[in-house]
Amino acid sequence: MLSGLQNPRQAAAQLLNFGLILSTAFMMWKGLSVFADSPSPIVVVLSGSMEPAFQRGDLLFLWNRNILSETDVGEVVVYNVRDKEIPIVHRVVRKFGTGAHARLLTKGDNNAADDTELYARGQDYLERKDIIGSVFAYIPFVGYVTIMLSEHPWLKTVMLGIMGLLVVLQRE
Amino acid sequence: MAEQFLDQVRDAVDGQIVRDYPPTPLSIRRTTSSLTNYYLQDFEGQKLAEVLATVVLSIVGGISFLVGFFLQDIALALKIGLAGTALTFLLVVPPWPFFNRHPVKWLPVGGEPAITSTQQNIVIDEKLFTK
Amino acid sequence: MYNSLTRIQNVFGFFTTVAFVVAALIAASDFTAPRTPSATIKPTNVQVVKGRPHYYSTKKEEYAIIKFSLNADFSSLFTWNTKQLFVYVTAEWPAAPGAGNSANQTNKAVIWDSIITSPSADHLSNLGPASLKKLRKSAAGKTIDPSRGKLSLKNQKPKYQITHPSGKIASTDDVTLRVHYNVQPWVGVLTWNQDSDLGLWKKMADGVSAAFALPALKKKEGEKAR
Numbered sequence: 001m002l003s004g005l006q007n008p009r010q011a012a013a014q015l016l017n018f019g020l021i022l023s024t025a026f027m028m029w030k031g032l033s034v035f036a037d038s039p040s041p042i043v044v045v046l047s048g049s050m051e052p053a054f055q056r057g058d059l060l061f062l063w064n065r066n067i068l069s070e071t072d073v074g075e076v077v078v079y080n081v082r083d084k085e086i087p088i089v090h091r092v093v094r095k096f097g098t099g100a101h102a103r104l105l106t107k108g109d110n111n112a113a114d115d116t117e118l119y120a121r122g123q124d125y126l127e128r129k130d131i132i133g134s135v136f137a138y139i140p141f142v143g144y145v146t147i148m149l150s151e152h153p154w155l156k157t158v159m160l161g162i163m164g165l166l167v168v169l170q171r172e
Numbered sequence: 173m174a175e176q177f178l179d180q181v182r183d184a185v186d187g188q189i190v191r192d193y194p195p196t197p198l199s200i201r202r203t204t205s206s207l208t209n210y211y212l213q214d215f216e217g218q219k220l221a222e223v224l225a226t227v228v229l230s231i232v233g234g235i236s237f238l239v240g241f242f243l244q245d246i247a248l249a250l251k252i253g254l255a256g257t258a259l260t261f262l263l264v265v266p267p268w269p270f271f272n273r274h275p276v277k278w279l280p281v282g283g284e285p286a287i288t289s290t291q292q293n294i295v296i297d298e299k300l301f302t303k
Numbered sequence: 304m305y306n307s308l309t310r311i312q313n314v315f316g317f318f319t320t321v322a323f324v325v326a327a328l329i330a331a332s333d334f335t336a337p338r339t340p341s342a343t344i345k346p347t348n349v350q351v352v353k354g355r356p357h358y359y360s361t362k363k364e365e366y367a368i369i370k371f372s373l374n375a376d377f378s379s380l381f382t383w384n385t386k387q388l389f390v391y392v393t394a395e396w397p398a399a400p401g402a403g404n405s406a407n408q409t410n411k412a413v414i415w416d417s418i419i420t421s422p423s424a425d426h427l428s429n430l431g432p433a434s435l436k437k438l439r440k441s442a443a444g445k446t447i448d449p450s451r452g453k454l455s456l457k458n459q460k461p462k463y464q465i466t467h468p469s470g471k472i473a474s475t476d477d478v479t480l481r482v483h484y485n486v487q488p489w490v491g492v493l494t495w496n497q498d499s500d501l502g503l504w505k506k507m508a509d510g511v512s513a514a515f516a517l518p519a520l521k522k523k524e525g526e527k528a529r
Contacts (some may be wrong), residue, residue, distance in 0.1 A: 052387055052420055052427035053487045073393055073411045074483050074495060091389075094412040096468050097398065103468055109389065109418060110429050116356075125468065137492045139326065166308065169178075169185045187307030218305050225314045233321040237328050244383040245446035246329070246489050247423050253325065257318050265310050 038064035038133040043078055043087060044143030049108030050076070050089060057144030060089065062133025070098060071128060076135040079106065082120040087132060090115055100128050187267040217271030225264045232256025329384050330491025334502060336382045341508035342375035342482040344392065347458045351473040351520050354464070364470040367517050369394055369414055370458050371480055375510075377419075377452035380486050386424045388452065389485040391416035394465060396478040414461040414480075422448050423489070473520040480512040 032041045041062050045054045053076070054060065062078055071077060071092065078089045093114060094105035103125035107114040116124060149155055232253060240249025348370040353363050371392065380388055392415045398408035420428045422442035430438065442448040466472050484507075486494045496507045 051429055052418065052424050053389065055427065073413060074389075074391055074485055076485075076493070093416075093463070094465070096410045097408050109416075135493060137330075138488060139490055166185075169182050185307065187310075188305065221310060222313065225310075226317060229314070229317050229321045233325045237325050240329070240383060241332055243446065245423075246383045247446070249325075249329070249383075253322065257314075260318070261311070261314055264314055265307050267307070 036061075036063050036065070036133065038062045040078075040087065040132060043089065043133075044146055045089060046147065047088075047108075049110050050091070051110045053109055054089065054138070055140070057141055057147050059139040059141075059143045060135045061137040061139075063136045064131070064133040070102070071104070071131060071134060077104075077106065077131045078133050078135070079126055079131045081118060082123050082130065084120065088115070088118065089135065096125070102128065104128070104131075187265065214272050214275050216274035221264050221271055225260055228260045228263065229257065232260065326490045330488065333382065333384055333488060333491060333494075334504075337379060337503040337505070339379045339505050339508075340375070340377050340484065340496065340510075342373065342377075342454075342510040344371055344373045344375075344480050344482050344510065344512045346371050346480055346512060346515055349515065349517055351517055352464075353520065356466075362470070364466045365472045365520060366464040366466050367394070367472050367475075368464050369461050369478075369480070371415070371456070371461070371512075372458060373454055373456040373482065375452075375454040375482060377454070377484055378449035379452070380484065381421060381447050381449045381452055383423075383447060384488045384491060385421045385447070385486055386489045387421060387428075387487045388419040389416065389487065390419060390454065391483050391485075392461075393481050393483060394478055395481060396475050410467060412463070412465040414463050414465055415459065416462060417454075419451050421451075422446060473517060475517045477514045478517055479514050482507070482510040 029041075033039060035041070041064075043060050043062065045056055045058045045060060048056060060078070073092050073095050076089060076091050078087050080087055088106075090106040090108045090111075092104050093107045094103075096103040104127065105114055105116070105125055119126070233256075236249045236252040236256065239252055240246055346369055350368045351365055352368065354366050356362060356364060373392065375390070377388060377390065391413050393411050394414050395409055395411045398410065418428065420438075422439075422445055425435065425439050425442070428435065428438065442451075484496050488494075494504075496510070497504060499506055
């Protein structure tokens, strides 16, 4: 662990390697974002309003291009309420009109009422531009780590502690 | 005392695949220090552990898919996969004795017979010291 | 250094690889299962009443209440990778001719939906303990239960009363009911009913009602219509 200090070339190589990993991950994320035309092409489910289809921690892949057909009733979409940056994943249940200004209403499968209450004041319907993608693929559970870390900050301390312990207990 | 204890804990955590069975007395290990670990590697055993992990995990994955597909039971597939992975961890992670069948036979230092605890030969700048 | 930590890392790393490969195989196995969904639907009783969007609203809107009969066979959609089937019925109607929009402007609203879980997902469904016990008992010993995909509803009340943003829906012509489904997998792609055959997956047989007209407003105060 401390050998890097004695050998600056090795330390620099490690730093570069770390930077390479970070920039590769960032490029893949942004590449996927351009491909799917969505600011956030992979999302983690945070609420139970779409149960039993989606549980908290499930990973959703989004697609935001209307190549073959428009976003339609029955699709599960992720949208941002006007002026709020909280993405919500719900199902489109009503659609009035066609095109960019079609009026869309959403509802969570597990909720009794539709989303009118969730929308901004004076906003009765969503438009296509409020939607950041339709769910097209699904992997269960994989995103649960992020939920654990954000909801239980002490876990971060525990992880740091374990790392520190390993440094002490490991031989070079 | 604390140092010795820490050393023992380090050994348990390290779990190196080394020629160390039966364990050398602690007094000797203290004098030879952590360099011991480099002297006592079993490269065959390390390779075996790697191959074992790859093969067992692949077979578990295959079985899990086939059983799940033909019995149409995804919960069973998940259970087989997780149980098989736990088994792989158990098989590969602890330094089992069978990873230690081919210890590296180092040449005796300075052409003398192998190191013993009573007599050690140390080569420094091509001069031979005997303690 | 080849110690237990590196071995844990190695095993865990390869485990994630194997898990993703198996997950991809499971997702791909969906395409080996033929799908032959079929459904027939017809409206049985149609009413239009006046109501308020919510209790405190003073705005009056027209709401259509469409009762229907549905016979459907979705049993082929249940495989080991099916987590749930979401079945929904929409009412569709074109925009009013005088609205100034092009003729293909359509309106679409869900009037009824149903979540049909696979036995593997029963424990996740949002039911009371009694009905959950009953549901689990119905599939005891079965890993998949295609019989759940057979639906037979007679004169079913809609779950949602529908309206139009303009508040006017009475006397609308050319309304059709359509049955849809959405298969939610345990892992892989979500699928809806296709417009055409796709490999072993056939498009839904029928599933559309004949066009009908909504009646004129019925003189009756509909309480909290939503």
